[in-house]
Amino acid sequence: MAHGTTQREFLARLDAVERRLAQHAHASEAAPGPHRLTEADPGTGEQWQWGQVWAHLAEFVPYWMAQASHVLTASGGVDHEPVPFGRVKSNPERIAAIERDRAVAVDQLWARLQGQIAALRAFLSEMTAREWAARGLHPTLGVMDMPHLLDEFLVGHLEQHAAQLGGLASG
Numbered sequence: 794m795a796h797g798t799t800q801r802e803f804l805a806r807l808d809a810v811e812r813r814l815a816q817h818a819h820a821s822e823a824a825p826g827p828h829r830l831t832e833a834d835p836g837t838g839e840q841w842q843w844g845q846v847w848a849h850l851a852e853f854v855p856y857w858m859a860q861a862s863h864v865l866t867a868s869g870g871v872d873h874e875p876v877p878f879g880r881v882k883s884n885p886e887r888i889a890a891i892e893r894d895r896a897v898a899v900d901q902l903w904a905r906l907q908g909q910i911a912a913l914r915a916f917l918s919e920m921t922a923r924e925w926a927a928r929g930l931h932p933t934l935g936v937m938d939m940p941h942l943l944d945e946f947l948v949g950h951l952e953q954h955a956a957q958l959g960g961l962a963s964g
Contacts, residue, residue: 818903848894875930
């Protein structure tokens, strides 16, 4: 899906996922208890509680935007040798941020995430066709063009976690 996704489509998807996340944030007073866990991650078997999903949502957007910016800057926004970028799920800073913020009130995490989504919207809106052609080299996923990177780590990633929240909320 990512490789053919246009800038306009990413922006529309971002708007849609922001609305879904807002609904979950405003319904968080009815959040599932700590005994409820997400479906297991296919790669790691990892399962999360409601607060862990929100903590991760509030930590990954700035990280991956910085990584996408690094790919654009280091590559000059042209389609040549892929630029190394990224982290893996076992990254200690990622794990520490999720653990640190898992008990933070959802309204605080949502406020943080809203600003990050606005920054992501601006980032997407300002990308040039030349930048769209940049490629990165992820340590486990290999070479990724910019649409794939945006889908895997930003817009698509937000959608995946919105679906997790929906699954937790519906039981």
